[in-house]
Amino acid sequence: MRHPDTAYAGNTWHFLAGHGEQESAIACLIREAQEEAGLSIAAEDVEFVHAVHILDAPGTVPRMELVFRARAWSGEPRVLEPDKCADWGWWPADALPEPTVAYTRAAIDGIRHGRLYTAMGWT
Template sequence: MPPSSRTAAVPSAVPGEASAVHGTAVLIVDSRGQYLLHLRDAHKPIVEFAHAVHLIRRPGGRPRLHMVFRARRWQGGPRVREPDKCLAWRWWPREEPPEPIVPYARVANDGIGMGRLYTERGW
């Protein structure tokens, strides 16, 4: 979970935005390019879907769908390659997330801990 310089060092999940490609492709390409993490094994992804957070941050705001994937193994990294977006890499136990934390990451973490795959907020 990289603290971001854009959010005053508030920890977040690995970000990516998909428009014309599927979610795992964005995760795999961004993780390799930005963090030197290789999430492919024999030409197939080694990630699994863990949780989705569908939210609106404020009334009338644009809906966002955050998809969280779990990698149980990987090769390489993580390395900070874009210091304007990521200050450092740190690992926390899922049961003890850092304070503060980006709200959607907290909601996803809590949902995963409760065994849920989907959470809605702000609707």
Template sequence: MTNAVATHGADTRRHKVTVDVHLLLTDGEQVLLGRRAGTGYADGAFHPPSGHLEEGESVVAALIREAEEEVGVRIDPEDVEFAHVMHNSSTGGRVAYFFRVRRWNGEVTNREPHKCDQLSWFPLDALPDDMIEYCRAALDSIDKGVEFSVFGW
């Protein structure tokens, strides 16, 4: 018996998964997307403001924190609407939460120009061609009313 197997026979090794939060900041039928730059991953592709869950943080708290860090807006937790969750195969498996926000305080500003060289509003029915693939798939699912998807497995 290895150290990873408990005496009751269950494998005690746990897969640790990265949790991402994605902000779908919408103004009418438009969504805010940023063009990645200088990150080394999908530079030149559009993607909504997003980030990773930190220890001791809820997904809603992470979304609110990332919104202020990346685009300078303040969001009330009551204005956060669940839109979709995706189990994505990238980098060994991630869980990506997508939340829609229609009301916020402050002006949208690119607060991370070292990671994003452009913020633009796009009609939800005319997204840019150059988008990160899993994000486009999630937005397509949201458009169809699908709340859960698996991507890349």
């Protein structure tokens, strides 16, 4: 659950995510999992599963969200950035809580249906 005062998607459920800092996407995932939730993930346990290409509104800068699956990790999720995250939870993919970030829901739906790519907001 995103913290209510965070800049993005306050009071909304979202999977672990972050922004790259001059690093590969997998290195970013490993760093963010450790920083945000205290999880240790090895690069060889990560696989790409989906991309969501988002245009929020005409004229805005599009975003590309890359989604990875960790086949294994160590640690139990903990809230380590309470200014950004209020809680962690687990749900079946077909029973996500409300509200869930739209691109999170779209990515999980795409993964469940065997698609690697979803476009949102494009005409």
